[in-house]
Amino acid sequence: MALPTACALIAVLALPGGPAQADDAAPRVDLRVLVVTDGGPAVDAIAAELDTAGTPYTEVDLQQPGRPVIDAAFLADTVEGRPRAKYQAVVLPNDNPFSTGSPEMAALATYERTYGIPQVDAYTYARPEVGLQYAVGSGYAGSLDGVEAQVTTVGRAGPFGYLDGAVPFEDNSPSVGESYAYLSQPAAGADFTSYVDAQIPGRATRGSLVGEYRHDGRRELVVTFVYNRYQQQFRLLARGIVEWMTGGVHLGASRNYFAVHVDDVLAADDRWDSTLNCTPGDVDCEPGEGVPNPIRMTAEDAGYAATWQSDRNFTMDFAYNAAGSVDHRQDNNGVDLLADKLIVDRNRFRWINHTYTHAFLGCEQDVSVVPWRCATLPDGTTKWVSRNEISDEIATNRVWGQVSGLPLDNTELVTGEHSGMRLLPQQPTDNPNLAPALADNGVTWLASDNSREVGQRQLGSATTVPRYPMNIFYNAGRAAEQVDEYNWIYTSRQQGGSGICEDNPATTTCLPAPLDTTTGYTDYIVPLETRIALGHVLGNDPRPHFIHQSNLAEDRIAYPVLNGVLDSHARLFADNTPVVNLRMKDIGAELSKRSVWKSAVESGDVTAYRIGDTVTVRAPATVAVTATMPAGTTRGTAAFGQPYAGKVSAWVTGTPLPLVLTLPPSAVSGTVHGGTGDAPATNETAPRARVPAGVLRQVPYSRER
Template sequence: MKRSRRRIRTAVLSVGALIAAAGLPAGAAHADATTPRVDLRVLVVADGGPAVQAITAELDSAGTPYTQVDLTRPDRPVIDAAFLADTVGGRPRARFQAVVLPNDNPFAAGSAEMAALAAYEQRYDIPQVDAYTYARPQVGLQYFVAGGYAGSVDGAQAAVTAAGRSGPFGYLEGSVPFEDNSPTVGESYAYLAQPAPGADFTTYVDAPIPGTARRGSLVGEYKHDGRRELVVTFVYNRYQQQYRLLARGIVEWMTGGVHLGASRNYFSVHVDDVFAADDRWDTRLNCTPGDVDCADGGGGTPNPIRMTADDAEYAKNWQAGRNFTLDMVYNGAGSLDQREDNNGVDLLADRLQADRDRFRWINHTYTHAFLGCEQDVSVVPWRCATNPDGSTKWVSRTTIDNEIVLNRLWGQSFGLPLQNDELVTGEHSGMAVLPQQPQDNPNLAASLTGDGIKWVASDNSRDPEQRQVGSASTVARYPMNVYYNVGKAAEAADEYNWIYTSRAQGGSGICEDHSDTTTCLPAPLDTTTGYAQKIVPAETRTALGHVLANDPKPHFIHQSNLAEERLAYPVLNGVIDGYDALFAADTPLVNERMKDIGTELKRRGAWKNAVQAGQVTAYRIGTAVTVVAPAGLDVTATLPSGTRLGAAAFGSPYAGRVSGWTSSTGTPLELALPSSAPAAPSAVAAPRPAPATAPAPAADVPPAVREGAKGTDRR
């Protein structure tokens, strides 16, 4: 029976207050001077290939420090004994806790650098990741020609083995499906083979070997000559789902579950325009009457789309069934308009008011007014109106203040449980929008500051990086291709056809004008089946990709998508069902509200800057981990369950580890690992005799290994 899942709404526990007193004793006594210090930093040896790029992207996303040596640069440092290790305060120091190589040996025959790496790994018990190599005895596997397989694994159903589930991939439910997004593009190539006779090889992820009843390794651990290698025999890029599923486990394996940085899987959904009505797409005009860029826009909005009380009841019950909370982004004037037109009756508002505590609520301004420049809609597309001197005519601060404050007051009078420092402006207006308005409305920052706004939404498609606008930090949101102006599947497919087909096929031609558009259609969709068969799977795959990328940014849809044919639910169910099928119960979706997402993004930005500036040092000696960081910086780490910071437990549980943020006072943070933590070297191992030559290089790598993954590059 499937295990139940609980959604997390608070991602981490801050324990900074517990170490405010600088004199707290260390959580564990440091061992004697023969116990080596191992710095919490990864050495990445890169060759420009997609596999190493994918691993560095994972380290970047989590905030895990690494040093990269680019083999293609003539000015790169030489990897020798002095580069890898030294002595600090009389104690031996391993400068890297793990090594990532493009393959098991990317150097020339007889390389002194590979010999130095092998000796370093032996001496300090440092693991090595072979980002992508091919099956042969040098990596603990049989040659793939001996009953194995080499070729496409598009659509393969790989799985985590029992050893993988009890080891570094225990956060997964078991299945690791390989993508097959295009019948004409080879997306994944792999070598499948069984362990070589006598090899100490443990398979963590495997797949069926075609034409046989056997399974071959895709990811496994090879122990030999006092070294440990994680052998990966399939090619991938950073965006492919199969890699995203395994990325966490690769990092946990190489670090022993002790590293700076953290990663969780986030999914939050904002529903814009609640209480308002949304204009409807016109399948004849190929635009939306009522919209400023529709040639017939001056004629009003026929048959607008608005949720009903039944739709609100459905949303409440859907949430309860999915253990998920929607963020209702509301415009109070929409309810006032409805009551004025219906003898004071608004059944939708009454239903939502009765269930207001079941949802989260965000101020979306009172009337959804455009808060940038004043729009001149006498032309299509619109342009910014200008003053007699040619300067831009901006919406005034008074207008912006009224939109924010009136909606806040309306929500408070309605009893909505608001966070007054959150705001989503209509169409993300007030901030720059190209090409018409290349800068923010200068009145916006003053209004946000004066009205106490700390978090303001931006559109990730045009303003993805967090930045300050007055007192507010932006929180970028992902738009879903479930359009605001459709209530029926046929309308959605028709609009999709218009946008993504050629002019000769009756479309807008955007794909002809912009070759980087990735959703172009070779032919129009059938409007009766296109939404379910094409749009839903595409949007589900895109959103799930964000979820698996340690990306907390919310997605946004519109109230119209919860109305009529309720088009949003197939996508939302697809994401949640897809996720639950892949992940174990201890790795739930993190469903946060806007201000918590903004705080997470802000912490990450400060942490990234500090790490890149070399302001953070961390190391392990035995069971003690020490982190030194600037005062006031929030420090993030992932550690074994049971780790303590002073007298208290560190972090909160996720994916079989604990992770969290804690504020640095400028003095060393001392964390005590539990006795069950993977062992660190207790003393420097005696050097092994150097081999006559370095380990054999992977110089004969077949072309398929060198070419890399061709899977969809989804950003």
């Protein structure tokens, strides 16, 4: 084994009792998870959770010809004379996905007994072989759509302690079966502890949905409901599944992130015309069609926003266009009560430069046609907005903000409509003048539209930060306007809509019927947008959401959705698992570190293992390491990491010196609890997972300015 050098980061995690020392009699256990999949959604969901958190795993696809054979040599070997377990946990599609008498299952059982390795049964049915009674008769097998399960007292004291208790199962569509589960109590004599349960229909008893079965010197986490990676019930439990299988010591980390950018602050947004089905003053209407009727926040709206933030302990990011205030003062004898109020309350918000006039910074637009097209020079080449014009938009807006005392971070920028970057179909390439202008102004974080570009990319000096568009439209200040436009977009031509949903069935779902303009916003759009945004929050996804200042004006239609997300989170999670509300540059940095970490893990540049009470992590010094440890872990005499969900976690930047972390006494683990003897592994084949018929998912139709 190569000795560590200055080019490697070495993290040593030791139990108390003096300097970190390796136990000569202890085996080495690598911090990597073995994921065995049969192509079903449950294993895919767990793998996605590991992937998002940055926890290394090896996947074996049972359906893949030529796959590795899972035998003793695949699972363990010897390194420098010490036995090595190559995986700290095993995830299987069910308790035995192999054929009867399979030597692979026997090898796994022996491996788990020998090294104390836990096994997750991603989805299996209730029966004595997994420590449960058969569901037929005393239990239940069927749909759990709309049922609210609960974390048990033991579950809250253990791996699911970050939850407040409720685990609601989704019921998004009455015509779609979204869940299937077996509810059952422990079998007679079984050493089984339920962590999550639900009421058995028609009975006074509750049945397990997630529980630990200890037998045969082994530990299994038995999950008896099917799920996919997007469903709320899985997203709520995913963290606990990982913490159970790793004992709370693993690479990678997870948070519940939520950030909201409000674009066009100080400007006015054009209003949707319900008769013309377009937005007068914007490019979706024919030139000269209709009369613009702009929407602009008032001082009262600004005051409401500040108070709402204080009440919710949440901060919005205001992306501002200073020309909106300058023009308003010119038209109103120097008066702009909105700007005055926002400047007084400037430190209650975060601020982002959104350019001075919200100009389109890509190609020069020819709006004589609908849809618009890029203007061209006489030789047929694209006519681009110049470097100086782009720089003026950035710099002039910045100066106004500095004079007004806004707490800006000049490395952040949101261009109008995310312009300057490629935009299909009209502008398939970036404006070549954008990158130089960004560098001229010290911009290193540039907002992009996640509905157009999912990942980060480099654009000159700047790295993009993808933002989720909320389906709360920029051109709607009132709920009825929002619903009318929503109906136009999401209904068929036969129903009076645009037919966009018919033309793009792969990305847009048609409504079965137009929504009622009086009740449709509250009854349909708000719950749907809340569910979509909450899904991002529960998915360890830091990317921000963006709305517009018009949505904080008039009917203030954004707040029901924002309240829905925050209220749902507060109801579901314990106080030790708060919403993490980052500003744009910190979100960009988080995404960038994840990308570098993922590449290092996939290329084999990261190794991590435990020997006795010591865990060692090696990575290149240029790679920040992400790790989650038990609360109370220390780095020298200082606490390690930041507390979250009952654990501590952090990014550790490269250093030529060893990093020594000491685990608290409560973290001493590794022995198998309960169950003795040498009973053979069960060879009964578990059923193929029953997959939900589908989950209603609405892909946002980006309506931005």
